[in-house]
Amino acid sequence: MYFPQRAGQGCRNSSKIGLIKPFAPYGAVTFRPMAEGPKKSARTSDGSRLFSCRRFILLDRDGTIIVDKEYLSNPDGVELLPGAAAGLALLRQAGFGLAVVTNQSGIGRGYYSVQDMHAVNERMSALLAAAGVVLDGIYYCPHTPQDNCPCRKPRPGMALRAAAELGFTPDQAVVIGDKAADLGLAHAVGALGVLVRTGYGAAQESMLHTPPDIVADNLFDAAVRILERDGMFERGNGQ
Numbered sequence: 001m002y003f004p005q006r007a008g009q010g011c012r013n014s015s016k017i018g019l020i021k022p023f024a025p026y027g028a029v030t031f032r033p034m035a036e037g038p039k040k041s042a043r044t045s046d047g048s049r050l051f052s053c054r055r056f057i058l059l060d061r062d063g064t065i066i067v068d069k070e071y072l073s074n075p076d077g078v079e080l081l082p083g084a085a086a087g088l089a090l091l092r093q094a095g096f097g098l099a100v101v102t103n104q105s106g107i108g109r110g111y112y113s114v115q116d117m118h119a120v121n122e123r124m125s126a127l128l129a130a131a132g133v134v135l136d137g138i139y140y141c142p143h144t145p146q147d148n149c150p151c152r153k154p155r156p157g158m159a160l161r162a163a164a165e166l167g168f169t170p171d172q173a174v175v176i177g178d179k180a181a182d183l184g185l186a187h188a189v190g191a192l193g194v195l196v197r198t199g200y201g202a203a204q205e206s207m208l209h210t211p212p213d214i215v216a217d218n219l220f221d222a223a224v225r226i227l228e229r230d231g232m233f234e235r236g237n238g239q
């Protein structure tokens, strides 16, 4: 399910054209950024919540942004996947907010600590920052499947918390991940679901009950397809 930006909100400014450095094999990419809305949600005088018109990308971590190394707990093992930094930079420049939502059952299983996970996240954030990408938030579920918690993907707890804290409407968001649980999350909150073929993505593609809204080779390909679908992307020869 996909909801376009509501008419009349003035959230999109199609007059500005952006340009991002080429990323093989795509060449230069030109796009029209959204006008930046208020970054936080605010409350009106009658107490109702006024959401930002800024749209968000909800990102899986392992197998989507960084190489999936099965219960990674050592920051030295963090490796960005090809296209990850460039794709996130493109989405950011187009005006999207970026939040990571990651299942970390290794904590609940006792394989590593919350501090270990934060160290891995910090290393990932540093590598992304070096490419000019800042994440708006990282949300994690520390539970095992047996805990039956409301936050483990495909359940919507992390996405709903991110929406409340960062101020966006979940059904206007885009979920990107390499597993069926990520697409399940997209379905649960009415967001656009994007499967990347990195990590387990290529293997999961043939096993999905319902096809994802978008299937992409990596995060950069996903970014281009999202902007294309939004009419914000033009395949061109920008310099």
Ligand SMILES: [Zn+2]
Binding pocket: 141, 142, 143, 149, 150, 151, 152
């Ligand atoms: Zn949980």
